[in-house]
Amino acid sequence: MKYIWLIPILPGLGAAINGLIGIRSFSRKTAGVVACTMMGAALALSLFAFWQLLGLPADARAYDVVIAQWIPSIPLMTQHGVGGFQVPWGFRLDPLSGMMILVVTGIGTLIHVYSTAYMADEPRGGVARFFCYLNLFCFFMLMLVLGNNFVVMFVGWEGVGLCSYLLIGYWYEKKSASDAGKKAFITNRIGDWGFILGVFLIYQMFGTLDFRAVQNAAATMPVESVHFGVLSFICLFLFIGATGKSAQIPLYVWLPDAMEGPTPVSALIHAATMVTAGVYMVGRNAVLFTHAPMVMQIVAIVGVLTAFMAASIGLVQYDIKRVLAYSTVSQLGYMFTAMGVGAFSAGAFHLMTHAFFKALLFLGSGSVIHAMAGEQDMRYMGGLRKYMPVTFATMFIGTLAIAGIPPLSGFFSKDEILFRAFESNKAIWVIAVATALMTAFYMFRLVSMTFLGAYRGPAWESAGAAHGAPDDHGGGHGHGAWHGPHESPTPMTFPLMALAVGAVVAGLFGIPAALNGPNTIEHFLEPSFTAESHIADRGMRIAESGGIAEAAAIRTPQSEVRNEEAEPHVSRSVELGLMGFSVLIALAGIGLARKFYVTSPEISQGLAEQWAGPHRLLSNKYYVDELYDATVISGTYAGGRGLWAFDRHVVDGAVNGAGWLTVISAWFSGLTDRTVVDGLVNLVGRIAQEGSYWFRRLQTGLVQTYALVMVFGVFAFVTIYLFVR
Amino acid sequence: MPITTTHYILLSAALFTIGVVGVMVRRNIIIIFMSIELILNAVNINLIAFSQQLQNGIGQVFAIFVIAVAAAEAAVGLGIILAFYRNKETVNIDEMNVMRS
Amino acid sequence: MAQAIAFYFIAACILGFAVLVVSTKDTVHSVLFLVLDFLFVAALYVLLGAEFLAAIQILVYAGGIVVLYLFVVMLVNLKRPPEAHSDPHRRTMLGFLLAGAVLVEVGAIAIYGFSQPAMVPVPGAAMPVTGNTAQIGWLLYTSYLIPFEIASMLLLVAMIGAIVLAKREL
Numbered sequence: 001m002k003y004i005w006l007i008p009i010l011p012g013l014g015a016a017i018n019g020l021i022g023i024r025s026f027s028r029k030t031a032g033v034v035a036c037t038m039m040g041a042a043l044a045l046s047l048f049a050f051w052q053l054l055g056l057p058a059d060a061r062a063y064d065v066v067i068a069q070w071i072p073s074i075p076l077m078t079q080h081g082v083g084g085f086q087v088p089w090g091f092r093l094d095p096l097s098g099m100m101i102l103v104v105t106g107i108g109t110l111i112h113v114y115s116t117a118y119m120a121d122e123p124r125g126g127v128a129r130f131f132c133y134l135n136l137f138c139f140f141m142l143m144l145v146l147g148n149n150f151v152v153m154f155v156g157w158e159g160v161g162l163c164s165y166l167l168i169g170y171w172y173e174k175k176s177a178s179d180a181g182k183k184a185f186i187t188n189r190i191g192d193w194g195f196i197l198g199v200f201l202i203y204q205m206f207g208t209l210d211f212r213a214v215q216n217a218a219a220t221m222p223v224e225s226v227h228f229g230v231l232s233f234i235c236l237f238l239f240i241g242a243t244g245k246s247a248q249i250p251l252y253v254w255l256p257d258a259m260e261g262p263t264p265v266s267a268l269i270h271a272a273t274m275v276t277a278g279v280y281m282v283g284r285n286a287v288l289f290t291h292a293p294m295v296m297q298i299v300a301i302v303g304v305l306t307a308f309m310a311a312s313i314g315l316v317q318y319d320i321k322r323v324l325a326y327s328t329v330s331q332l333g334y335m336f337t338a339m340g341v342g343a344f345s346a347g348a349f350h351l352m353t354h355a356f357f358k359a360l361l362f363l364g365s366g367s368v369i370h371a372m373a374g375e376q377d378m379r380y381m382g383g384l385r386k387y388m389p390v391t392f393a394t395m396f397i398g399t400l401a402i403a404g405i406p407p408l409s410g411f412f413s414k415d416e417i418l419f420r421a422f423e424s425n426k427a428i429w430v431i432a433v434a435t436a437l438m439t440a441f442y443m444f445r446l447v448s449m450t451f452l453g454a455y456r457g458p459a460w461e462s463a464g465a466a467h468g469a470p471d472d473h474g475g476g477h478g479h480g481a482w483h484g485p486h487e488s489p490t491p492m493t494f495p496l497m498a499l500a501v502g503a504v505v506a507g508l509f510g511i512p513a514a515l516n517g518p519n520t521i522e523h524f525l526e527p528s529f530t531a532e533s534h535i536a537d538r539g540m541r542i543a544e545s546g547g548i549a550e551a552a553a554i555r556t557p558q559s560e561v562r563n564e565e566a567e568p569h570v571s572r573s574v575e576l577g578l579m580g581f582s583v584l585i586a587l588a589g590i591g592l593a594r595k596f597y598v599t600s601p602e603i604s605q606g607l608a609e610q611w612a613g614p615h616r617l618l619s620n621k622y623y624v625d626e627l628y629d630a631t632v633i634s635g636t637y638a639g640g641r642g643l644w645a646f647d648r649h650v651v652d653g654a655v656n657g658a659g660w661l662t663v664i665s666a667w668f669s670g671l672t673d674r675t676v677v678d679g680l681v682n683l684v685g686r687i688a689q690e691g692s693y694w695f696r697r698l699q700t701g702l703v704q705t706y707a708l709v710m711v712f713g714v715f716a717f718v719t720i721y722l723f724v725r
Numbered sequence: 726m727p728i729t730t731t732h733y734i735l736l737s738a739a740l741f742t743i744g745v746v747g748v749m750v751r752r753n754i755i756i757i758f759m760s761i762e763l764i765l766n767a768v769n770i771n772l773i774a775f776s777q778q779l780q781n782g783i784g785q786v787f788a789i790f791v792i793a794v795a796a797a798e799a800a801v802g803l804g805i806i807l808a809f810y811r812n813k814e815t816v817n818i819d820e821m822n823v824m825r826s
Numbered sequence: 827m828a829q830a831i832a833f834y835f836i837a838a839c840i841l842g843f844a845v846l847v848v849s850t851k852d853t854v855h856s857v858l859f860l861v862l863d864f865l866f867v868a869a870l871y872v873l874l875g876a877e878f879l880a881a882i883q884i885l886v887y888a889g890g891i892v893v894l895y896l897f898v899v900m901l902v903n904l905k906r907p908p909e910a911h912s913d914p915h916r917r918t919m920l921g922f923l924l925a926g927a928v929l930v931e932v933g934a935i936a937i938y939g940f941s942q943p944a945m946v947p948v949p950g951a952a953m954p955v956t957g958n959t960a961q962i963g964w965l966l967y968t969s970y971l972i973p974f975e976i977a978s979m980l981l982l983v984a985m986i987g988a989i990v991l992a993k994r995e996l
Contacts, residue, residue, distance in 0.1 A: 702818070702819065702822060703757075703818050703821065704748070704749050704750075704757075704818060707745075707748045707749050708749050711745055711749065
């Protein structure tokens with residue numbers, strides 16, 4: 001376990017090899033092999049480290065390793081006097097980060113394998129560049145989840161933002177792609193501003209940035225239930241960072257545009273890993289957040305509103321990837337809702353299951369797009385079930401998972417969230433349930449339009465990809481003339497199948513107590529969300545068995561006491577009833593979608609015309625992008641123009657003025673030079689000229705005059721002598 | 726009254742004055758040179774008078790040197806006059822004004 | 827008494843001839859008067875007890891320098907009256923006045939100075955020989971040797987200079 005620092009280093013190494021050598025000289029196959037091997041090695045190491053972690057007793061599952069000092073101790077002012085600001089390269093393996101590294105390396109490896117086939121049409125150097133970026137992303141993501149202090153996490157945080165930019169804009173010659181990359185990075189940056197402020201406040205408050213130390217220090221502070229204190233500010237700023245990275249309101253606008261990148265990128269980064277970084281970060285700082293209930297409220301409200309809004313937009317999108325993108329935003333909203341109501345484990349659990357089925361759905365859509373030679377508009381698909389059975393089967397499984405049909409994983413995780421929301425705030429629960437309905441609806445709509453019904457696409461043996469598809473990839477189909485949709489090659493279907501299996505069985509980790517399940521995942525993750533000083537629940541007041549012995553008590557299934565929130569008496573029957581209700585909702589959604597899109601498609605057309613206004617509103621994503629453009633972006637441009645005018649007039653004016661002043665003063669000094677200085681010189685000359693006239697008269701040329709003068713001198717001397725003596 | 730040194734001084738002064746007048750007034754350059762000799766003689770008289778008064782031989786030695794110098798000066802001066810006369814055909818000092826400005 | 831008479835006579839001659847030197851129109855007469863003047867000055871020297879110097883005076887001055895002057899007078903063409911035209915810049919009267927003033931003043935100084943108690947004359951160094959000539963010789967060749975030699979150099983230079991100046995072709 002002391003080699004956990006190798007886990008990020010291995011893909012980093014792969015990135016270096018592919019980047020420095022691969023782009024020049026590797027073939028497509030070599031680049032792919034290098035990348036996948038590194039990821040596979042990281043996965044193996046992660047599994048081994050995780051197995052070792054499981055070997056530790058439940059209350060001591062934390063392992064820190066520091067491999068070097070990055071920033072040596074710098075004296076810096078904190079709340080309590082001058083502290084030493086130092087940042088080590090530290091990595092921490094505990095239940096939460098253990099789960100995350102498995103998710104990242106596992107799904108990452110599968111996606112790397114998938115990409116070897118998906119990106120096979122790209123130019124050789126481009127393939128190496130792709131794998132370099134992909135490995136680099138995994139390097140940063142692993143550093144993010146393994147870091148044991150805020151700064152190392154931030155390195156990963158920024159790095160995944162950078163890789164997101166690089167990968168979204170992979171086809172950089174396409175303007176929409178490079179624009180999307182910029183949008184993603186800039187929006188992320190706005191969130192990072194909040195994150196950094198939060199980190200500053202943390203240092204100022206606690207004098208350290210180590211997670212464990214901060215948690216322990218925060219645990220001793222009072223819960224800020226009534227006033228908005230320092231901890232609330234810290235959590236608010238951190239959450240702003242999370243909204244940027246995890247695409248919540250108001251910084252979610254980059255995620256739909258990020259679909260410009262290749263589909264494996266969308267699967268890895270924008271479904272399974274990077275966007276979950278915000279959720280991970282909130283989970284990491286669970287202790288801080290539980291001390292700021294008002295911010296938790298904000299988190300929950302923002303999360304559920306985002307979920308609802310994104311799901312509503314996804315109802316009417318036609319691009320297959322866009323639907324999945326909005327679905328991601330919506331599911332992230334679910335995770336934040338969970339975090340907001342205090343169900344940190346449930347949120348993390350949903351993160352894991354969502355990673356499985358969302359990656360599955362994205363890779364499946366990639367398979368479809370690959371088969372349709374770049375076509376992404378669902379209106380031109382349909383009936384692909386008979387051409388791509390494996391893809392259809394796996395995607396159907398993913399759809400069932402996301403809709404929340406038991407016994408698939410999505411059911412357990414989503415239901416846990418709904419239950420906790422019900423316990424905390426009924427209004428949030430209502431909105432969440434409505435979102436679940438919409439989720440089931442649009443996902444089944446997607447499946448129906450793509451795989452069921454009649455085929456609406458172009459005929460094959462025709463001009464192939466020259467269809468005017470709005471979102472054609474730069475690569476196109478490398479097989480020459482298009483021979484119609486076909487099943488994808490094995491490197492693409494194998495990950496689909498593997499992920500489908502995961503989507504099915506992952507739920508088994510979280511069977512709640514209500515169903516007599518052990519709820520393994522919650523118990524497993526619990527120590528990550530509490531401070532070390534007491535392994536009790538967040539509600540410290542409820543802890544009956546203070547001390548370490550409770551660790552054994554937690555293991556027993558009859559721990560409903562722990563599952564209780566501020567309202568202790570939500571009984572098991574209510575929980576079961578809620579579970580059944582959510583299943584009904586999911587089935588209703590699927591049924592509606594079936595009706596609209598499979599049995600009688602004309603209904604959807606009629607509805608679209610009847611409700612044209614709202615339909616347009618949803619199609620145009622509530623005009624949020626346009627709103628941002630009109631206000632923030634135009635404001636920034638106007639500010640820039642204003643500053644440019646300032647620079648032109650004031651700054652350049654000052655410089656020009658200085659030059660003009662120089663000219664004036666030069667004129668003056670020229671004048672002085674002409675009159676005064678030259679005048680003096682001329683005066684001297686005139687004196688010499690005039691005076692010399694008188695002196696010339698002495699030179700009579702007459703010797704005797706000179707003698708006369710001499711005698712006169714003698715006379716003068718003698719006279720003086722006479723009168724002195 | 727006994728002849729004191731004062732008498733010699735006065736004699737010397739008178740001779741000196743006559744010489745100076747001659748230098749200033751006369752136009753013939755040769756006369757001027759001769760007036761200069763008168764001046765030098767006046768000086769000599771003075772020197773020897775004091776030598777006799779002070780019973781010191783220094784005065785007389787000095788007078789010998791004065792005579793030597795006067796001789797040299799007369800030689801050179803007359804040489805100059807000759808040279809000038811060959812050029813300008815005159816000994817009138819008023820016409821010797823080449824350095825007039 | 828005899829000394830007084832001799833002095834006054836010689837003094838009168840000196841001054842008289844000097845005036846004549848300065849005022850005579852004819853140059854040759856002027857030279858003649860100059861010679862007589864020198865002779866009377868030599869007599870004065872004898873009166874003063876400087877016999878050697880009197881001899882030197884006659885030898886060098888009257889015998890050498892005046893002869894030189896005579897030669898030059900002869901060489902210079904005197905057909906044209908030398909006092910032909912005078913320069914308008916002359917200040918003759920001023921010259922007379924100044925000279926007279928100087929004379930008066932010097933006389934005043936002399937008379938006044940000698941009415942004061944005379945200072946003790948510095949006695950000359952004791953000499954092993956007596957007699958004017960020996961005395962001068964003694965001084966000249968011991969204390970004042972260097973000026974003596976320099977004077978001889980001076981005479982040499984003057985001689986060369988005079989030769990160079992008076993030559994017809996260089």
